[in-house]
Amino acid sequence: MNVRSAMCWRYCYMPALRALSGRRNHQFQVQRGLHSNIIEALKAATGTENISTATVVREQHRKDESYHSCKPPDAVVWPQNVEQVSRMARICFENDVPIIPFGTSTGLEGGVLALKGGVCFNLTKMDEIVELNTEDFDVTVEPGVTRKGLNNYLRDSGLWFPVVVLMWNGCPVTLVSGCLTEEIVKANSGSDFAWAKDQETRNKLWQARHSAWYAARAMHPGCEGYSTDVCVPLSKLPEIIVTTKEDLVRSKLTGPIVGHVGDGNFHCLMIMDPQNEDEMMRIKEFTYRLARRALAMHGTCTGEHGIGLGKRQLLAEEIGAVGMKVMREIKAALDPKNIMNPGKVV
Numbered sequence: 245m246n247v248r249s250a251m252c253w254r255y256c257y258m259p260a261l262r263a264l265s266g267r268r269n270h271q272f273q274v275q276r277g278l279h280s281n282i283i284e285a286l287k288a289a290t291g292t293e294n295i296s297t298a299t300v301v302r303e304q305h306r307k308d309e310s311y312h313s314c315k316p317p318d319a320v321v322w323p324q325n326v327e328q329v330s331r332m333a334r335i336c337f338e339n340d341v342p343i344i345p346f347g348t349s350t351g352l353e354g355g356v357l358a359l360k361g362g363v364c365f366n367l368t369k370m371d372e373i374v375e376l377n378t379e380d381f382d383v384t385v386e387p388g389v390t391r392k393g394l395n396n397y398l399r400d401s402g403l404w405f406p407v408v409v410l411m412w413n414g415c416p417v418t419l420v421s422g423c424l425t426e427e428i429v430k431a432n433s434g435s436d437f438a439w440a441k442d443q444e445t446r447n448k449l450w451q452a453r454h455s456a457w458y459a460a461r462a463m464h465p466g467c468e469g470y471s472t473d474v475c476v477p478l479s480k481l482p483e484i485i486v487t488t489k490e491d492l493v494r495s496k497l498t499g500p501i502v503g504h505v506g507d508g509n510f511h512c513l514m515i516m517d518p519q520n521e522d523e524m525m526r527i528k529e530f531t532y533r534l535a536r537r538a539l540a541m542h543g544t545c546t547g548e549h550g551i552g553l554g555k556r557q558l559l560a561e562e563i564g565a566v567g568m569k570v571m572r573e574i575k576a577a578l579d580p581k582n583i584m585n586p587g588k589v590v
């Protein structure tokens with residue numbers, strides 16, 4: 245099942261940016277706090293009830309599920325449709341104010357952090373299914389549609405939007421080729437193989453997958469989690485799992501490994517005491533070693549969590565100076581004033 249997010253640039257931001265293009269290489273200049281005129285203009289665009297500058301609300305939009313954090317955005321808005329997004333994007337553009345899109349804030353690399361202040365666009369109220377083509381296994385959704393919401397909608401169609409095949413603590417669990425996988429697991433001294441034969445068991449397995457992050461964090465109540473992921477060619481997966489487990493032990497870190505056997509992507513969910521600076525340092529060093537190990541195997545420094553805030557240096561190492569320059573130029577072409585989530589990725 246393919247999902248096209250109707251949020252993307254194409255649907256929401258492009259009309260405003262197309263109309264306003266032409267001013268390039270504009271220096272990004274914004275100060276903390278928004279002028280009252282800007283607040284009033286945003287209110288007019290989306291309705292007084294759909295904007296807040298209250299401290300508690302801004303605090304709720306200050307971070308995602310990752311360990312990264314910074315000051316909150318200056319204001320939060322809840323657009324109801326594409327037109328409102330366009331109108332508010334225009335206001336931000338004309339006033340050099342950063343725009344930070346906000347989905348459900350479950351990102352794991354600090355993507356939603358308002359590093360330079362600005363307006364957080366909370367998109368949860370845009371939750372319509374725009375178009376479903378059952379024959380093409382294709383659906384177009386607004387950005388506030390969640391995985392569960394989509395699957396509820398799809399229930400009667402016989403379709404389902406899955407996430408991925410997974411592995412828990414080195415033991416693969418596949419819903420596609422279970423028998424073969426079970427054989428491989430046994431041949432390699434794997435244990436606790438789980439094979440879903442009915443819907444109820446299948447749901448439980450998926451629930452376990454979706455709760456893995458929270459289960460890991462619950463291992464040490466009061467501690468926080470630091471999740472990192474990499475992706476390597478499939479043939480390199482056993483080798484990198486073994487060396488990563490050895491590295492975790494050597495670094496004296498607790499970090500369950502959860503992975504997607506089908507695509508070579510896996511996560512280390514490290515559990516840490518935020519007061520322990522030495523442990524934090526060991527986690528950061530481990531994360532860099534892991535990413536560089538993946539790069540040396542012709543893999544990538546992130547499988548699905550993205551670059552966000554935490555992996556900018558690693559991205560530069562992965563794609564090199566020329567690659568970075570090209571990406572910066574593409575970003576500048578689409579976002580000439582660098583108001584779209586500034587300070588991230590490139």
Ligand SMILES: Cc1cc2nc3c(=O)[nH]c(=O)nc-3n(C[C@H](O)[C@H](O)[C@H](O)COP(=O)(O)OP(=O)(O)OC[C@H]3O[C@@H](n4cnc5c(N)ncnc54)[C@H](O)[C@@H]3O)c2cc1C
Pocket residue numbers: 249251252253308309344345346347348349350351352354355356367387407408454455456457458548549550585
């Ligand atoms: C328990 C758990 C399980 C996860 N499992 C998976 C998994 O199986 N597969 C996987 O790929 N990832 C997984 N992730 C990580 C994944 O990156 C996020 O969960 C999710 O994709 C982020 O969506 P969000 O709406 O919460 O984004 P947010 O955290 O709100 O935002 C992430 C970034 O995207 C930007 N953004 C948000 N919405 C839009 C938009 N509509 N248009 C443009 N930019 C936008 C934000 O500004 C930010 O930079 C998991 C995370 C957790 C905590």
